[in-house]
Amino acid sequence: MNAPPPLRQVTLEDKYALERGAVYLSAIQALVRLPMLQRDRDARAGLDTAGFVSGYRGSPLGGLDVALARARPHLERHRIRFQPGVNEDLAATAVWGTQQVGLFPGARHDGVLAMWYGKAPGADRSGDVFRHGNAAGAARHGGVLLVTGDDPAARSTTVADQTDHLYKALGIPVLAPASVQDILDLGLHGFALSRYSGCWIALKCVADVVESSAVAAIDPGRPAIALPDDFAMPAGGLSIRYPDWMLEAEARLKQHKLYAAVAYARANALVRVTLDGPRARLGVAAAGKAYADLRQALVMLGIDEAAARDMGLRILKVDMPWPLEPDAVRRFAAGLEEILVVEEKRPLVEEQMKEQLYHRPDGARPRIVGKRADAGQWEPDPEWVIPPTGELSPAIVARALARRLLRFHPAEALRARLAALEAPAPAPAAAGGPRPPWFCSGCPHNTSTRVPEGSRATAGIGCHSMAVWMDRNTSTWTHMGGEGVPWIGQAPYTETRHIFANLGDGTYFHSGHLAVRAAVAAKVPITYKILFTDAVAMTGGQPVDGELSVPAVTRQMAAEGVGRIAVASDEPGKYAGADLAPGTTVHHRDALDRVQRELRDWSIARGAVSVLVYDQTCAAEKRRRRKRGAYPDPARRAFINTMVCEGCGDCSAQSNCLSIEPVETELGVKRRINQSSCNKDYSCLKGFCPSFVTVEGGTLRRGRAAAGAAADWPALPEPAQAALDAPYALLVTGIGGTGVVTIGALLGMAAHLEGKGASVLDVTGLAQKGGAVTSHVRFAARPGEIHAARIGDGEADAVLACDLVVANGADARSRMRAGRTRLVGNSAVAPTADFTLKQAIACTAEALEADLTGLLGAERVAFVPAARLAAALLGDAIATNLFMLGFAYQRGLVPVGA
Numbered sequence: 068m069n070a071p072p073p074l075r076q077v078t079l080e081d082k083y084a085l086e087r088g089a090v091y092l093s094a095i096q097a098l099v100r101l102p103m104l105q106r107d108r109d110a111r112a113g114l115d116t117a118g119f120v121s122g123y124r125g126s127p128l129g130g131l132d133v134a135l136a137r138a139r140p141h142l143e144r145h146r147i148r149f150q151p152g153v154n155e156d157l158a159a160t161a162v163w164g165t166q167q168v169g170l171f172p173g174a175r176h177d178g179v180l181a182m183w184y185g186k187a188p189g190a191d192r193s194g195d196v197f198r199h200g201n202a203a204g205a206a207r208h209g210g211v212l213l214v215t216g217d218d219p220a221a222r223s224t225t226v227a228d229q230t231d232h233l234y235k236a237l238g239i240p241v242l243a244p245a246s247v248q249d250i251l252d253l254g255l256h257g258f259a260l261s262r263y264s265g266c267w268i269a270l271k272c273v274a275d276v277v278e279s280s281a282v283a284a285i286d287p288g289r290p291a292i293a294l295p296d297d298f299a300m301p302a303g304g305l306s307i308r309y310p311d312w313m314l315e316a317e318a319r320l321k322q323h324k325l326y327a328a329v330a331y332a333r334a335n336a337l338v339r340v341t342l343d344g345p346r347a348r349l350g351v352a353a354a355g356k357a358y359a360d361l362r363q364a365l366v367m368l369g370i371d372e373a374a375a376r377d378m379g380l381r382i383l384k385v386d387m388p389w390p391l392e393p394d395a396v397r398r399f400a401a402g403l404e405e406i407l408v409v410e411e412k413r414p415l416v417e418e419q420m421k422e423q424l425y426h427r428p429d430g431a432r433p434r435i436v437g438k439r440a441d442a443g444q445w446e447p448d449p450e451w452v453i454p455p456t457g458e459l460s461p462a463i464v465a466r467a468l469a470r471r472l473l474r475f476h477p478a479e480a481l482r483a484r485l486a487a488l489e490a491p492a493p494a495p496a497a498a499g500g501p502r503p504p505w506f507c508s509g510c511p512h513n514t515s516t517r518v519p520e521g522s523r524a525t526a527g528i529g530c531h532s533m534a535v536w537m538d539r540n541t542s543t544w545t546h547m548g549g550e551g552v553p554w555i556g557q558a559p560y561t562e563t564r565h566i567f568a569n570l571g572d573g574t575y576f577h578s579g580h581l582a583v584r585a586a587v588a589a590k591v592p593i594t595y596k597i598l599f600t601d602a603v604a605m606t607g608g609q610p611v612d613g614e615l616s617v618p619a620v621t622r623q624m625a626a627e628g629v630g631r632i633a634v635a636s637d638e639p640g641k642y643a644g645a646d647l648a649p650g651t652t653v654h655h656r657d658a659l660d661r662v663q664r665e666l667r668d669w670s671i672a673r674g675a676v677s678v679l680v681y682d683q684t685c686a687a688e689k690r691r692r693r694k695r696g697a698y699p700d701p702a703r704r705a706f707i708n709t710m711v712c713e714g715c716g717d718c719s720a721q722s723n724c725l726s727i728e729p730v731e732t733e734l735g736v737k738r739r740i741n742q743s744s745c746n747k748d749y750s751c752l753k754g755f756c757p758s759f760v761t762v763e764g765g766t767l768r769r770g771r772a773a774a775g776a777a778a779d780w781p782a783l784p785e786p787a788q789a790a791l792d793a794p795y796a797l798l799v800t801g802i803g804g805t806g807v808v809t810i811g812a813l814l815g816m817a818a819h820l821e822g823k824g825a826s827v828l829d830v831t832g833l834a835q836k837g838g839a840v841t842s843h844v845r846f847a848a849r850p851g852e853i854h855a856a857r858i859g860d861g862e863a864d865a866v867l868a869c870d871l872v873v874a875n876g877a878d879a880r881s882r883m884r885a886g887r888t889r890l891v892g893n894s895a896v897a898p899t900a901d902f903t904l905k906q907a908i909a910c911t912a913e914a915l916e917a918d919l920t921g922l923l924g925a926e927r928v929a930f931v932p933a934a935r936l937a938a939a940l941l942g943d944a945i946a947t948n949l950f951m952l953g954f955a956y957q958r959g960l961v962p963v964g965a
Contacts, residue, residue, distance in 0.1 A: 074820040083141040085285055089850075091819035093280040094247045094272070095131050098184070098214060099138045100285075101254040105180050105210075106145040107287065108255070114208055117176045118147030119165045121158040122184030123577070123612075124603065126223030126831075127274040128216035131184050146176075151612040154548075154577045155189035159196040159213075166206045170309045178208025180258055186216040187228035188546060198237050201267040202316040204307040204324070210261035212254060213239065213269045216277055219411050220458040222830070223274075225528075225544060227456070229412040231389060234269045238320050240328045241269045241389045242337075243355025246856075247281040247826075252290045253386055256335060259292045264327040265305030265319070273356040273411070279856040280815050281826040290335075298330035329392050337386040338395035344376030348475045350399055350433065351468065353409040354385035354416055357459055361409050362854035364465035366794075367862070368484045378476045391419040400424055400433055407452070407471050408437035411459040436471065461859040462488060492860070493883065493922055496875040498914030502802065504533055504838030505900045508726035509746030511683035514656055515598050515635075516541060518567050519664050524596075525551060527579070529571030531598055537723070541569070548578030555589040565592045565671050567663070572620075573603040576611045580623060583676065587628040592670040594663065594677045597624075602688040617682050621648040624678045631669045631677040633662050638682075656683065657753075686746040701747050702764045705740055711758035712737040718759075722750035725837055728898050742767055789864075789962035791823065791848045796858045797961065799842040800879050801869035802897060803831065806948040810867070811842035813952070817963040824850035825963075828857050837900075839873040846962050858882050865960040868892035869933075869948045871915040872899060885923055891955045892919065893933040893947065929958065 075089075082092040083100055086107075092100070102118040109116040120142075124132045135142065135149045142149055152158025165179040185193065190213070197213065205211050213234075221227040234241050240260065242253045250272070257268040305324050332338060353361045361382065365375065375382075383399045385391070400406060400420075408417040417437030424432045440452050452467050453459070469485040506512050516534040518524045524541040526532040527550035534541040545553060551568030570579045575597055586593050599617055602610065621632050625648035632651045634642060635658070642653045654662050659681075666677040684698075692698030707718070709730060714737050719727050726745045729736045738758075740751070752759055789795050797814070801807035811827040818825035824847035831840050843858045861884035868874035871892050883890070896912045912930075920928050933950045955961050 072822070075822055077816070077820055083138055087286055088284070089282050089819070090285055091280065091282050091816050091825070092247065094250055094277045095128070095134050097247050097250045097283065098128075098131060098182075098254070098272075098277075099134050099142075101212075101251060102147050102180060102182055103141060103145045104251065104285075105255060105258045106147065109177075109180075109208075111287065115177045116146075116208055117179050118142075118145065119162065119179055119181045120147060120149045120184070121152045121161050121181075122214070123152050123155040123158055123189050125186035125189060125216065127218055127277050128184050128186055128214065128272070129223070131214075153612055154192070155185040156193040156196045158185070159183050159193040159200065162211055163196060163200040163203065166200070166204070166209050166211060166307050167309075168209075169206055170307065178206045178210075178262075180210045180212075182212045182214060184214040184216075186224065187218060187230050188224060188226070190215045190230050190233060192547075194233060194237060197234075197239060197267065201237055201239050202313075202320055203311060204265035204305060204316075204319075205261045205267060207262060207304070207306040209307075210258040211267040212257045212261065213267060214254075215269055215271055217271060217273045219273060225546070227412075230269065230271060231415045232413060234271075235389050235415065238325060239267050239269050240264070240325070240387060241271055242386060243271045243273075243388050244276055244386075245355050245357075245359040245384075246276065246283075247279060248283045249355075249386070250276070251283060251285075255290060256292065256337065256386075260328060260331045263294060263305075263331050265307070265324045266328055271355060275828060275855070275857050276356050276359075278831070279826055279828040280812065281853070281856070282815075282819050282824055282850045293334045295327070295330035295334040297333070298327055300327070325390055328387075329390050332387045332390075332392040333394055336395070338392045338399075339384055339386075340381060340395075340399055341384045342372055342375055342380065342382040344379055344381065346379050347381035347402060348379035348404045349471060350381040350383060350403040350406040351409060352383040352385055352399070352406060352416060352420070353464075354388040355411075356855075357409045357411055357464070358384050359855040360459055360461045360464045361468070363461035363859060364468055366854065367461055367465045367488070367859060368469055368481060370481075378472060378478075380472070385416055388416050389419070391416060391423070393423045396420055396423050397427070403433040404475070405434045405436060405471065407468065408435065409453055409459075409464055409467070410437060413455055414438050460857065461855050461862075465859075488860070492877075493880045495877060496880060496915075496918040498875060498910045498918050501876065502837075502839045502870070502872050502899050503536060504803075505725055506530065506533060506537075506723060507686045507746065507837065508724050508741075508744050509686035509689070509748030509750075511600055511681065511685065512598065513723040513748070514659065514750060515596065515681040515683065516569060517659065519660055519667065522565070522567060522663070522667060523563075524567040524569055525553070526569050527551075527571070528574050529569075529598075530600075531569045531571055534569070547574055548582060550574065550579055550582050551593055551595060552582050552585050554593050555586060555591055558589075558591045558593075565594070565667050567594050567596055567667075570595050570597050571603075572597060572599045572601070572615060573611055575620070576613060576615050580627070583624065583629065583678070584627050586676045590674055591676070592674050594666045594670055594679060596663075597678060597680045599680055599682045600685040600688070602685040617642075617680050618646045618648075620680055621651045621678075622646070624648065625650075629676050629678045630673065631666060631675075632680070633666060633678070634680045634682060635659050635662055636682040656681070686748060690746055703747065703749075704742065704745070704762050704765065704767075705749060705752055706742075706760045706762065707738050707740055708758045708760055709737040709739060712756075713758070714738065715756075717754035717756055718751040721754045722748065724748070724751060725898070725900065727751060786957055786959040788959065788964075789846075791846060791962055794824075794845055794847040794852050795864050795962050796862050797844040797846070797865045797867060798858055798863040798879065798882050799844065799867045799869065800873040800876075801840055801842075801948060802873070803838050803840045805869065807840045807842050807869060810869075810948060810952050811844050814844050814846075814961065814963060818846055821963055823848060823963065824853050826853045826856045830857075839870075839876065839878075841873065841879065861887065863888045865955070866890040866892075867951055867955045867960070868919070869951050871896055871912060871919070872910065875915050875918055880922060883922060885927075888923055888927065889958075889960055890919060890923055890928045891951065891958055891960060892916065892928065892930045893951055894930040895932055895947075 162181040165181040526544040528547040550570045726741045815825045815827040828843040863882040
């Protein structure tokens with residue numbers, strides 16, 4: 068056997084320190100590296116610059132602040148300051164300030180490059196600041212990049228969003244990266260474009276791009292940047308200035324700065340043809356993630372570049388979708404009979420193309436098809452070519468492209484591919500059901516979101532919003548900072564006399580305290596429950612970006628005019644002598660129902676606002692701190708004696724806890740406590756049940772693997788690996804927090820070490836709360852052969868089913884195809900939230916295995932009791948999934964040396 072080629076020499080610091088070469092990094096890490104690369108370019112150009120980064124967390128950019136904090140030494144070495152914002156618009160205002168440094172005496176640098184980050188709702192919130200800052204402009208050696216996370220599928224937002232049109236309305240040019248490499252390249256173009264044009268620049272990061280990882284190239288000369296030679300710069304230039312009166316700033320933006328941006332796009336080919344043929348008849352234009360979907364759609368249709376040319380196909384990659392550079396569009400359109408514009412959500416490029424090509428001097432113009440084919444924009448009964456709703460996928464693009472191509476090239480092979488794409492999706496699974504996100508084991512919200520009988524509550528942004536789909540009489544939500552305010556408009560017109568409004572401490576600090584102020588001013592009877600968990604848990608357990616404490620909240624609420632304040636805690640004794648607002652009462656959380664009734668009655672009687680501060684540390688954060696030795700770990704564990712348990716489920720009703728799991732016995736389904744996930748909240752003990760046993764001072768017994776036993780195991784043969792003649796797709800399905808993302812990271816790095824191409828897309832949403840998580844892993848012989856990160860319909864070559872419930876869901880099943888997909892599954896099934904709600908087992912391993920076997924065939928599936936085998940050695944969920952990875956590797960389903 069030939070020796071494998073040597074592995075690439077890699078360190079984990081490469082992503083921030085390697086000066087030239089290939090690195091494996093996530094898109095989030097690319098955003099961290101981006102301002103460092105710009106600082107390096109400035110230094111080579113002889114500029115003395117500094118950098119500033121601010122923004123607000125939120126998926127799909129949820130981990131950026133954590134990554135920035137971890138990279139602080141690298142940032143500081145590049146003179147880049149990371150200052151998280153209290154909220155998005157204040158962060159944007161601070162960014163605006165960086166461009167004003169050179170307007171006053173005392174500037175220590177030639178300029179400050181600045182980067183703002185936030186999700187789409189944060190961009191909406193910051194529109195006023197963006198409008199002012201963009202009108203004022205960027206500094207000549209500064210530059211502003213607005214990194215915006217778009218979530219078209221509404222996986223982590225309450226409204227499916229799109230920011231292109233917001234930025235168009237504000238006069239802010241938009242760059243749309245299609246890959247991790249594009250984030251680096253277009254990000255550097257963004258800083259250069261901002262400096263040249265004086266505009267602030269938006270970097271639109273769609274979830275599928277910014278939540279992916281891939282191999283990217285670092286090169287000091289990449290990208291090569293050219294300044295326009297065909298744009299007449301007005302007197303005084305386009306950079307920020309002072310004084311600068313409003314109408315002068317407007318004229319400079321609309322008559323010069325945006326035209327300078329278009330000139331920059333022309334000089335740097337930010338709109339360019341990437342595939343052409345001698346007799347092109349059909350053109351396809353796409354920007355950002357849609358371009359990656361388009362390239363993957365060609366793969367799904369079996370169309371390589373040579374075939375595309377023979378079919379008369381021409382492709383336009385649009386890196387700057389607004390404002391759209393017209394010369395490139397006209398060259399692209401020359402000789403075409405039809406143009407298909409592929410865009411997610413509402414059209415932007417399509418409308419500009421129609422305007423630019425309508426008045427062609429030669430009178431000839433191609434037919435333009437985008438969202439609709441023949442009807443006008445607002446005509447009734449639309450037949451959508453590319454739908455404006457939901458999430459764009461390669462399969463949607465492939466179907467649309469095939470239908471248009473068949474008008475020009477009626478090939479039977481293409482017709483057969485289209486028929487396969489239009490075939491019905493796999494039948495829904497008979498077994499299983501969704502794995503909805505749920506409060507973590509021991510989560511404070513299991514208790515804090517309860518309301519007294521006869522009351523109702525409203526939700527807002529944060530983990531507590533999940534109470535909406537639990538049995539908590541909680542309904543509706545608002546944008547961040549509007550919690551409870553809809554009641555101001557409802558209260559005068561309803562027989563309901565009072566409501567509760569849940570408000571997380573992170574949201575309170577962000578802007579929610581203003582909602583309380585509004586309710587006080589309106590004199591409405593409402594009780595705010597400020598849920599103080601000491602962590603912004605929904606996006607990863609970050610601290611609040613500033614100083615916040617329970618005593619400070621009570622004093623601030625009193626200063627706002629709240630007349631009745633109470634504190635409930637699992638440790639009320641710690642408030643003895645605390646500097647609480649005068650009149651604040653302190654209670655144990657066991658008295659929550661009584662205290663809420665008292666506050667409700669007080670608010671109704673006085674027509675006023677009351678506040679309950681519920682103080683209990685986030686369970687997930689407790690777990691993290693305990694692992695670091697930074698939080699007390701009680702030497703007490705609760706167990707259920709299954710011989711005594713009657714299976715009544717009162718422990719689940721009391722605790723709402725996913726760590727209480729079913730166990731099959733000779734006498735029926737009983738309960739047990741999963742000790743590996745239990746966070747020692749002890750709410751389950753509050754029921755009247757004799758089956759509970761508590762152990763004081765004991766520790767869990769580890770696995771029983773005999774010392775040295777591994778040395779006696781026979782050597783496992785190396786499996787045959789896929790040749791990677793074509794890209795290979797592996798789908799990993801599992802439960803949030805159990806190592807699915809870790810598996811993707813291991814595989815991506817393994818491919819990088821072997822010099823192969825890899826991309827990893829982690830679809831998480833609310834997976835941190837025990838919901839479904841999938842990792843889409845693609846491998847190729849070379850990085851350039853991978854296009855879309857997401858695995859399309861029927862494209863999975865293999866599935867690693869760490870959780871059979873998620874693998875049997877509609878989304879995962881749609882990626883599988885009989886005759887192509889092979890599957891390895893963990894036959895141990897973790898219960899879903901249905902067990903907590905309905906006190907019944909929703910599905911069994913046997914039923915789930917039968918459905919997957921029926922879909923793929925018995926010869927293409929294998930199931931292994933990974934949880935039981937891994938528990939004997941290591942004993943936690945991550946070990947189970949790593950065991951599954953090893954099993955899949957031995958089955959030849961992993962085409963790298965994992």
